[in-house]
Amino acid sequence: MRAMARKETEKHGVLYLVLHREFFDAIASGTKKTEYRADTPYWRTRLENRTYSEIVFRNGYAKDAPVICVEWLGVRRRNGEFAIRLGEVKSIKNYRHSKR
DSSP: OOOOOOTTOEEEEEEEEEOOHHHHHHHHHTOOOEEEEEOOHHHHHHHTTEEEEEEEEESSSSTTOOEEEEEEEEEEEETTEEEEEEEEEEEEESOOOOOO
């Protein structure tokens, strides 16, 4: 599928997302290259016609929660979902890989 049109694209700095541990671990290890969000009015507002420099993923809401900063490669619509394409991991803080 083609990437969403970039005409009249709003530029934003950082997209902040919170993840469950299993998905956080997969991004940290480099095995997960796409994050999915439902095609809802909320996510349309945050993702359509926008571009970000990076995505900051948090594993929970605690002050010292693990954080990963990942390069933003764009977003596509697929099967009623937004597919956010992830680039290289720029930094990881407060993270210890789980042994599950």
